[in-house]
Amino acid sequence: MSLSRRQFLHSTAATSLAFSGLAACQRQRDTGGAIRQGYLNQVEGLGDLVRDPAEVFDLPEGFTYQILSQTGDAMTDGLIVPGDPDGMACFQRADGKIVLIRNHELRANELAKSPFGEDAEGLDQIDRARVHDWASESEPHLGGTTHLVLDPGTLAVEEQFLSLTGTEVNCAGGPTPWGSWLSCEETERNAGDGAGVEHGYVFEVPAEARGLVEPVPLKAMGRFRHEAVAIDPATSIAYQTEDRSNRALFYRFTPNVPEQFAEGGRLQGLAITGRPSLDMRNWQNQTVRVGEWMDVEWIDLDDVEAPHADLADRGVVAGAAQFTRGEGLWWGDGECYFACTDGGPRRLGQIWRYQPGENGGRIQLFFESDDDAVMEACDNLCVAPWGDLIVVEDGDAEQYIRGVTPQGEVYTIGRNAASGPDGQKSEICGPCFSPDGSTLFFNVQNHPGRTFAVRGPWPQPVL
Numbered sequence: 001m002s003l004s005r006r007q008f009l010h011s012t013a014a015t016s017l018a019f020s021g022l023a024a025c026q027r028q029r030d031t032g033g034a035i036r037q038g039y040l041n042q043v044e045g046l047g048d049l050v051r052d053p054a055e056v057f058d059l060p061e062g063f064t065y066q067i068l069s070q071t072g073d074a075m076t077d078g079l080i081v082p083g084d085p086d087g088m089a090c091f092q093r094a095d096g097k098i099v100l101i102r103n104h105e106l107r108a109n110e111l112a113k114s115p116f117g118e119d120a121e122g123l124d125q126i127d128r129a130r131v132h133d134w135a136s137e138s139e140p141h142l143g144g145t146t147h148l149v150l151d152p153g154t155l156a157v158e159e160q161f162l163s164l165t166g167t168e169v170n171c172a173g174g175p176t177p178w179g180s181w182l183s184c185e186e187t188e189r190n191a192g193d194g195a196g197v198e199h200g201y202v203f204e205v206p207a208e209a210r211g212l213v214e215p216v217p218l219k220a221m222g223r224f225r226h227e228a229v230a231i232d233p234a235t236s237i238a239y240q241t242e243d244r245s246n247r248a249l250f251y252r253f254t255p256n257v258p259e260q261f262a263e264g265g266r267l268q269g270l271a272i273t274g275r276p277s278l279d280m281r282n283w284q285n286q287t288v289r290v291g292e293w294m295d296v297e298w299i300d301l302d303d304v305e306a307p308h309a310d311l312a313d314r315g316v317v318a319g320a321a322q323f324t325r326g327e328g329l330w331w332g333d334g335e336c337y338f339a340c341t342d343g344g345p346r347r348l349g350q351i352w353r354y355q356p357g358e359n360g361g362r363i364q365l366f367f368e369s370d371d372d373a374v375m376e377a378c379d380n381l382c383v384a385p386w387g388d389l390i391v392v393e394d395g396d397a398e399q400y401i402r403g404v405t406p407q408g409e410v411y412t413i414g415r416n417a418a419s420g421p422d423g424q425k426s427e428i429c430g431p432c433f434s435p436d437g438s439t440l441f442f443n444v445q446n447h448p449g450r451t452f453a454v455r456g457p458w459p460q461p462v463l
Helices: 005-011 121-125 311-317
Strands: 057-060 064-070 085-092 098-104 134-136 143-150 157-167 170-175 180-185 202-206 226-231 238-242 251-255 265-272 293-300 326-331 336-340 350-355 362-368 378-383 389-393 400-404 410-416 428-433 439-444 450-455
Touching (some): 064 143, 064 157, 085 180, 085 450, 098 180, 143 170, 143 180, 157 180, 170 326, 170 428, 180 226, 226 336, 238 336, 326 389, 350 378, 389 428
Parallel strands (some): 085 428, 170 226
Antiparallel strands (some): 064 450, 085 098, 143 157, 226 238, 238 251, 251 265, 293 362, 350 362, 378 389, 389 400, 400 410
């Protein structure tokens, strides 16, 4: 499927410059806000959360959820829904069906979450040549992707099948303007004990796939602990985050041939003009102020397959800016946003805003949390049809879906009622909207892994 630029912008809810919607909401009269159920709204947002009597997911009044898929369910290809669903994107297929492509953040030894069953009997049902890597002759690496094909009206699941396998720790990724999902390995495992090939690459999975795709690592995009990808539809340039503690880069990949990443390209790291190797983490000192814009330049990186897993280290020495735990990344209207999960003085997270330009572009520290009731450990994100950011958390206790207005003010959209004080942490992942903007999809990673669809009175889209 080949999507037009206009369709891509619509399907990824690219409205960040217009960025209106809930910006008009009135601040609560008590400027300190009111803590309800452990969260703090800085603006009114969609209203208070209503407790789910089933203790699955709390949403505001008027919103409902539907569980589309759950770890352990039988799929239409004869396999089992794998565990640990993570990053995800939504597409409209040529026949009008909705397609969700969903990552699974698994390793080779997690047999209880395997699509092939704990005794691997499902391996007899697939083409073994389409397994990227094996831990042993009978044990494949279990990371990869699944497709969910939905009726656009009822959201009934019509097909579910494995579409990429044999990769490892497929965490996030991103949609392309030409109708595919870039699935990213968050690992730097070397070939050797338990692996036949190097890991730490990006793989492309078409939305139109009808089964397992041929796994082709896009090596020119770099080998590192990949998290997410966002593509500028005007240029085919891909921006990438790196989920590495302490020292991570923000990457730019310029392909040799537009839309053909397997044909190679140029990998670079973002640097702040006039401030080489700037520490963007704000851990010890406030080196970057919230709202501050800085001009950037891009530093060429060499030896991008990094056999010593040192791409970020070498990049910072060369002058690239030093981020920490880069996570969710999404393209808006001429710009992108990305999260750093443990950035900021309290290590509660940062959200950055990058705008490309003729001389390298510019970057802004858009948001930085100083209160875990407002935002804790921002992770995957997307741009909503009405222009706000939708951000999910990966904190230590309760997990929320947050909205962020153009002014960087936060409101709460949902709470994972299956995680919290009992210690059953269950990360929310992969937020994305249906092409018509009516449905928010997301995953809850475990206890068990589930894929949700939420409908309700969302704000009107920005046209």
